[in-house]
Amino acid sequence: MVSRAEFTRRRRALMEIMGSNSIAILPSAKEVVRSRDTNFPFRQDSDFHYLSGFPEPDAVLVLVPGREHGEYVLFCREKDPVRETWDGRREGQAGAKKNYGCNDAFPIDDIDDILPGLMEGRDRIYYEFGNHPDFDNQIMGWINSLRAQVKNGAHPPGELIDLSHILHDMRLIKSPKEIEIMSRSAEISAFAHIEAMKACKPGKSEMQIEATLKYHFADHGAQYEAYHSIVAGGENACILHYVENNMPLNDGELLLIDAGCEFEGYAADISRTFPINGKFSDEQKHAYEWVLKANKEAIDQAVPGNPWTAPHDTAVRILTQGLVDMGILKGNLDQLIEEEAYKPYYMHKTGHWLGLDVHDVGDYIEDGEPRLLAEGMVLTVEPGLYFSPKTKGLDKKWWGIGIRIEDDVLIAKKGNQVLTSAVPKEIDQIEAIMANR
Numbered sequence: 001m002v003s004r005a006e007f008t009r010r011r012r013a014l015m016e017i018m019g020s021n022s023i024a025i026l027p028s029a030k031e032v033v034r035s036r037d038t039n040f041p042f043r044q045d046s047d048f049h050y051l052s053g054f055p056e057p058d059a060v061l062v063l064v065p066g067r068e069h070g071e072y073v074l075f076c077r078e079k080d081p082v083r084e085t086w087d088g089r090r091e092g093q094a095g096a097k098k099n100y101g102c103n104d105a106f107p108i109d110d111i112d113d114i115l116p117g118l119m120e121g122r123d124r125i126y127y128e129f130g131n132h133p134d135f136d137n138q139i140m141g142w143i144n145s146l147r148a149q150v151k152n153g154a155h156p157p158g159e160l161i162d163l164s165h166i167l168h169d170m171r172l173i174k175s176p177k178e179i180e181i182m183s184r185s186a187e188i189s190a191f192a193h194i195e196a197m198k199a200c201k202p203g204k205s206e207m208q209i210e211a212t213l214k215y216h217f218a219d220h221g222a223q224y225e226a227y228h229s230i231v232a233g234g235e236n237a238c239i240l241h242y243v244e245n246n247m248p249l250n251d252g253e254l255l256l257i258d259a260g261c262e263f264e265g266y267a268a269d270i271s272r273t274f275p276i277n278g279k280f281s282d283e284q285k286h287a288y289e290w291v292l293k294a295n296k297e298a299i300d301q302a303v304p305g306n307p308w309t310a311p312h313d314t315a316v317r318i319l320t321q322g323l324v325d326m327g328i329l330k331g332n333l334d335q336l337i338e339e340e341a342y343k344p345y346y347m348h349k350t351g352h353w354l355g356l357d358v359h360d361v362g363d364y365i366e367d368g369e370p371r372l373l374a375e376g377m378v379l380t381v382e383p384g385l386y387f388s389p390k391t392k393g394l395d396k397k398w399w400g401i402g403i404r405i406e407d408d409v410l411i412a413k414k415g416n417q418v419l420t421s422a423v424p425k426e427i428d429q430i431e432a433i434m435a436n437r
């Protein structure tokens with residue numbers, strides 16, 4: 001668990017950057033209806049969680065650097081014995097102070113009366129505009145209520161600054177504790193992938209394999225998936241974010257699993273592809289070997305000082321070489337890359353930042369150039385090849401082969417550490433696991 005001290009350090013670091021005479025305002029996530037009066041499982045907003053650890057909806061975090069009565073203010077739901085009997089426990093204001101370290105806590109229903117007073121006299125508001133349309137209006141309402149008081153000496157803030165940019169730069173570099181949690185998230189996910197490999201056989205359904213993954217996530221203390229698991233048999237693997245997971249698994253086809261748990265808020269994101277019957281066919285093996293080579297050589301490029309695009313450029317080169325070797329593309333390698341001839345078979349990027357969100361925050365471009373990798377960043381490396389029967393002119397022997405091999409890579413002081421290395425990806429390792437279960 002991230003300690004109270006670390007949450008405090010994060011808020012202090014943010015306030016340091018904001019400077020005095022400013023205020024930051026950040027709302028929690030909201031409950032979302034799934035069906036009539038039942039909600040989706042509540043998931044706290046990642047930015048809100050990063051700064052507070054506070055797990056409830058209907059809350060607003062306010063940071064007021066240098067405020068005499070305390071810099072950290074939280075608005076949250078009041079204790080309510082009846083609602084708590086029906087819907088679950090609430091911290092209330094006392095709990096927010098005692099367990100989450102805010103200096104002041106107020107009922108969320110009093111925010112209109114109190115927040116303008118906290119804004120008054122501050123020059124700048126740090127806020128994530130555009131993410132929460134209702135809240136945008138509330139912010140303007142509070143500013144306007146101060147503007148109406150100017151004749152009485154009120155000083156409304158004159159500048160609105162985007163909070164996400166600063167906060168997301170902080171989130172991009174993981175602390176030692178975050179790395180420890182992400183390693184565990186990767187370890188649990190790796191274990192579940194191996195169990196899924198063992199459970200897979202012709203006649204089972206994608207849904208049953210999804211259940212195996214979910215069982216092992218939860219059995220190891222990860223209550224939720226970091227994203228809806230992709231369990232894609234045969235040509236379903238050519239749909240990049242296939243989540244229906246309701247088809248039978250057929251003998252002779254591949255299964256692509258892209259799944260990771262969320263552990264203590266942090267995502268893992270792993271893809272593996274293996275034969276449903278435990279043995280790769282010649283075509284499957286041929287394509288797989290090129291994706292594997294792309295995965296390994298791209299990972300070698302994920303080192304400090306390299307642009308974040310280096311793994312992608314390497315993967316594209318190797319996959320294009322592979323497509324030529326398989327007889328799918330013909331021509332000069334550089335020209336094929338230049339013309340993006342690989343795109344019908346490899347249409348996505350080779351990775352993304354990973355953290356509290358599976359597609360985590362942080363700019364990819366800095367001063368107009370691809371960002372350079374640095375110690376403490378975590379990114380995925382996920383090359384693939386997708387041979388859909390719908391691809392024009394593609395020899396039938398490749399149809400339905402969809403392969404992605406995805407690992408989570410921590411950029412170290414020197415080189416990198418593959419957090420997901422526990423899931424086998426060599427052909428002989430996969431075949432051995434599936435033969436000996």
Ligand code: GLY
Nearest residue numbers: 227258269382406
């Ligand atoms: N699981 C989604 C992705 O790999 O980006």
Ligand code: MN
Nearest residue numbers: 258269270406
């Ligand atoms: Mn993935």
Ligand code: MN
Nearest residue numbers: 269380382406
């Ligand atoms: Mn990914």
